[in-house]
Amino acid sequence: MSDSSRDNLFANPLGQVPGFVFDESVVDVFPDMISRSVPGYETILAYTGELADRYVQPNTHCYDLGCSLGASTLAMSQRINGRNAKIIAVDNSDAMLKKCALILASTPDTGAVELVNGDICDIEINNASLVVMNFTLQFVPLEQRANLLEKIYQGLNPGGCLIISEKLSFEPESLNALLSELHHGFKRAQGYSDLEISQKRDSIENVLVPETLDSHIQRLRACGFQSTSPWFQCFNFCSLVAIK
Ligand code: GEK
Secondary structure, three states, rough: OHHHHHHOOOOOOOHHHHHHHOOOOHHHHHHHHHHHHHHOOOHHHHHHHHHHHHHHOOOEEEEEEOOOOOOHHHHHHHHOOOOEEEEEEEOOOHHHHHHHHHHHHHHOOOOOOEEEEOOOOOOOOOOOEEEEOOOOOOOHHHHHHHHHHHHHHHHHEEEEEEEEEEEEEOOOOHHHHHHHHHHHHHHHOOOOHHHHHHHHHHOOOOOOOOHHHHHHHHHHHHOOOOEEEEEEEEEEEEEEEEEO
């Protein structure tokens, strides 16, 4: 890996740490950042592909909400060739979408992907057999999350699947602290220094707002998803499926 694609955004003391934004400096290092920060990221991508294979129906839509550089879109598209299913990949970061477009253009068999520059709370969802939100809901303001989930439920066809991957919080606080410490140990093992870990934590606070697993499941049930379960968890990172 070249130095310019290694995540060292928080390696030097920043004084006042700015709030995290998905700008060009993040885009340049994003694949390295997410794979060294999210335990199980590669597994979640692989099983996003597996679930796409199981759930995507011919002539329907698949949504990748908060697509970043298109990793989940690529995982899906590799498994659903020939089904005439359109993937709609949405992000509201111009920098992410520009680079995502370049990546898709240089990858074979991604012709059926439509890139949308917009807020996932504003887009329309219809005729969906699969909706993927891998590590995006955590950035949506808390008060907008129920409406977004309700819109997804309405836009899914019967039998359709929603995948939500998130960082979680835990109660009581002692358990939250334990799982955060295990996560920080994972980051240390991936080569991040204590300074990088603590500055990133300050930067992301109030930008990424995690909820408990119970809150996620209760909200999904309230929207109408009767069939929902976590299928993966490592420390404070989790992925859920919910079937309409
Ligand atoms: C992956 N899914 O590699 N509307 C649209 N996009 C948004 C919004 C919003 N309201 N809020 C945040 N984003 C990807 C990884 S990253 C996760 C997703 C992370 C976008 C934001 O611009 C960013 O690209 C993405 O959601 C979150 O599988 O960085 O931890």
